[in-house]
Amino acid sequence: MKLPGQDAIARQADERLVTRRIALPRRRVEHPLRQVTKRVVIALLVLVATALIVYADRGGYTDNSDQSMDLLDCFYYATVTLSTTGYGDITPVSDGARLTNIFLITPLRVLFLIILVGTTLEVLTERTREEWRLNRWRATLREHTVVIGFGTKGRSAIETVCSTGLKKEQVVVVDPSSKVIEAATSYGFAGVLGDATRSDVLLRAEVQKARQIIIATQRDDTAVLVALTARQLNRKAKIVAAVREEENAPLLKQSGADAVITSASAAGRLLGLSVLSPSAGMVMEDLIHQGSGLDIVERPVIKAEVGKGVRETDDLVVSVVRGHRVLGYDDPAVGKLQLMDRLITIVRVTPHTQVAPDMRPLPQD
Structure with a gap:
């Protein structure tokens, strides 16, 4: 039997617990x-x-x-x-x-x-201000990016996405380690402490309103559970995940991931390529590292290119995205470029080059 007001007390306790598990970027304060x-x-x-x-x-x-x-x-x-x-x-x-x-x-x-x-008033109002910031953050967060895991893969993915113009306020990091969340907030990202396989943790990250979800966990089985939970909460978001073993990639796609990057086999292929052809390995490594040398980007077809062939464009086109299909540059089905096509090209990046918002670097790991 519940006492009067017991539900309200429980809700307040849950809200305080959630506040402690969501960390917003700290503002710069004086010593x-x-x-x-x-x-x-x-x-x-x-x-x-x-x-x-x-x-x-x-x-x-x-x-x-x-x-x-x-x-x-x-x-x-x-x-x-x-x-x-x-x-x-x-x-x-x-x-x-x-x-x-x-x-x-x-x-x-x-x-x-x-x-x-x-000083006393500041201490007393700190929690009130933090709750106000949290409520305001929840109300304004829309079409954001949720990153599960802030290790090497997660950080590299965020850097790549943010290089296209995504604001740090639009990134939420989820990780079970408090030290990792502190590191994420020091970079300017919001952090949610908890196990991402639990729906309540993902709901604290507002995953149901997210535009894209990056899964960069340390274990493949964890990535599968996260993908299942995230897809159940958000049917429209684009989910990109990384796995260590290639045999787990199909399972992850069945769990709801739109794209799966196999880190172990990708690294192995790069090692093998470097042994067979060190120069080719250097080129591939240059493509993998975002922001220097050569970069691979996706951009829309401009009006001047409509009706032309792939080789008639100024850029080095490697693939054409038409609808839901990705066609190679030599695929006969490409024919003439259409206005709604998108081109995957290789470009030279200089220190003064800035990637336009509609030129998205491809997912790399």
């Missing part, structure tokens, strides 16, 4: 010692300003001890006034001094108190 020093300096400036205001109108104040106000008395009055101690031994008696207290010294007192308790 604590520098923050304290700055606040102390501001507090002293407020104290000096108050004392000078009182000294300028010292004739409107009375001191019960000697009936006169010197500079030390003004600083004493400013200190006890700003700290709200108020012993009453020095009081404003003239109308001008009382108006000054109302319109000048009272706002300075409030400012002084805010400075003194600023």
